[in-house]
Amino acid sequence: MRLFFKYLALHLKIELEYKSSFIMTILAQVFYILAELITIIAVIAKFELFDMYSIYEVLFNFSVLWFGYACMEFIFRGFDLFSQLIVSGDFDILLIRPRSLFIQIVGSKIGYEKIGRLIVITGLFIYTIAHLITNWTILKALLLLFVLIGVCAMYLAIFIFGAALSFVTIQGLEAINIFSSGSRQVGQYPMQIYHKAVIWVFTFVIPLTVVNYYPLDYLLDRTTNIAYVFMPLLTFILFILSLIAFRFGVKKYTSTGS
């Protein structure tokens, strides 16, 4: 943990070496996320779908997914950019150091430029749930906590799968975007508009619905089934699988050196 904070400080120092660029990037990212939000609302308005669900449901989906994504891009950017360590050969350097690969990969890059996004989206999330949830219960609060943890685990798992893939090939990594950005693209609209097959794919291939579709049912009192509260934690299955895949990747690397 101490090492993690050292890495945090280190990368802040690096970012501040290029202040103007750093600030511009943060602004661009904030602009981008707000613009995306506005267009989503505009599209939904254009199709006159707001009588089907409230704007807060849209905001909930949007802010949950972006929170998870921005949060993981902030802390675990190293996994996201892992292929660069393989290409440059710097992964070898991690292997000759007496610390776990996990903390060293995290420390290889901190996504400070995502911090603007993270702040905006956290604000939006708080605003949203304040309006979305009228009768609070402890279980609902617990569910919200699980949603945030669950969505983070899901994106981290996708990053780690991508990192594991870069042991096999560094060429096909854009395919990972299908899972991270693609799931966000689908999930930022209210999911009840989709065909059942789509819901199925985004439950069992990517556990998207367990963090933004089923939890809404419980939060809005459409169901009282207590199992819904713990559902977001199912994303940890994906997370564990990704760690196993990564282990295999390291094994392959240390036996073929490529």
Place this chain on the structure above:
Amino acid sequence: MSFIIVKDLNKTFKVLKRDSGLINAMKTLFKREYKYINAVDNVSFTIKKGEIVAYIGPNGAGKSTTIKMLTGILKPDSGEISVDGFDPFKDRSKYVKNIGVVFGQKSQLWWDIPVEDSYLILKEIYRISDKDFNKRLNELVKLLDLSDFIKTPLRQLSLGQRMRCEIAASLLHNPKVLFLDEPTIGLDAVSKIQVRNFIKEINKKDKVTIILTSHDMSDIEALTNRVIVIGHGKKLFDGTFDDIKKKFEKTKKVEIIFNELDKLPTIKKVNLINRTSTKVLLDLDMSCNTVSSVIREYSKVCEIEDVNIIPTDIDNVIVNLYKEYDL
């Protein structure tokens, strides 16, 4: 007592066959052929504590594969490695505390921040106590003369300064073994000599065992007498520099200075390169001559004042060696 033991080490890689040309590139899009390369083929050697050993060979000979196995990055296919009782791959997490590695072409420091800040991170990574760290850093700064630029971001340093910082970084945790992969690559003459002196110094002072690879033979000659030559994955030679010279020095240049000379003696397989009124420069083929036999012949016809044996360019000797093994 051997400190490093390598026994029957093997490593084979599967590589993709690639041919040039658009049509062949199209073909590999659908069908791939592989070939197997024995990067390291039954290599064995031992190294004593405190020794400096040069590990040389042409590009692709298997040097870096061996180094990677010795540092625990790669898993050997078969064979044994033991360094100070550790198996580098199996005991990697414990083992790497005892080694320092400098890759000439890769940096373990951070590009954009002052060197000292990088050292502080390394302190954390290697869990070095404040006391040990400060003591060690002071020593290294003094020895490597880093004080002028230790607070400067790495990207603003010259190549030579960078290499000194890299070496210091690899020694902060007081390793028992130091691996240097091309430590003088791209350095100017002054920096090269500084780096060499430092390597010798650290070897003498801390009894650090050093394994280095380099293409610069003058580096190796300056640093060590023990050389292991590898080619096509096989160990070809293990011995001192003098042994190599003896074995692969095909010709020798000798300058003979005399008072006066009418007629040159004719000796088989000796080429006259240059002649003035008081001096001849000869090139002796060592297969049927010795320096003393040639001098003897000359002393029969003239009075010799002085003899200079011109030192052989070590690079040429190595070229002969590589030729001999068809590398």
Place this chain on the structure above:
Amino acid sequence: MSGYLTFFKSELLVQLQYRASAIAGLVTQFFWGMIYALVYTAFYNYNHIDSINIAQLMSYVWLNQAFIRIIYLNDKDPFIVDQIKTGTVAYELCKPYDLYSWWYLKLLARRYAATALRCLPIIIVAFFLPSPYGLSLPASPMYLLLFVLTLILGSFLITTINMIVQTITFYTYQDKGISSIVYSIGGLLGGFCIPLPLMPDFVLKIANVLPFRYIGDLPFRLYSANIDYAYGFQCILIQIAWIVVLFIIGKLLMKLSLKKVSIQGG
């Protein structure tokens, strides 16, 4: 011209070497097309809108995926950016050619080489997808012609923008800041994130005065006659005007920054 061809061939070779990359690129683009197709058809299940019908929108989506590398916004030659950052660009100045044209062609060659491998399979598969998810035939041969023309012009246009962004790197020595701003605005107002016909009117008004919608949005809508001849020709004129203006700006900027490089001595 022969230099351009050589570039094109070598870039194509580079792309071909990486089989995994080519396949992954195909699969990625195909899945993205599927995702957009699923999302937008879901909307049309509830309501229809006037600005674009579902078949036109699907064509928009699939063409966007098939030709993404021709019109992709944030394309840069990593080698050139590196040269600028490390200052080795000074060597380029000693070479006997016009640096702007050289880089321009290099960037353009990358675009076409990368597209050559991807576009056909995607188009073929998209044609055979069941209605309403698939790609339709072009509205008429004339519209097809206009589509091809505007797509090529679009690739010229985006490359002039790339050149300007790359040249600005001369000043900041960091390409991340400026490019992230330009390209996130461009992505939004060029129809790269969400097709422009789905956007509200006030966004379209802004988009019309910026160059970005003339890169991809214009050809994709001409293909399915979502833009008619009259408006189409008007747009083509604007497209050409943008190319000329941005080309001149880019060249001027380059001249200025080269002066800076020679004063600094690299």
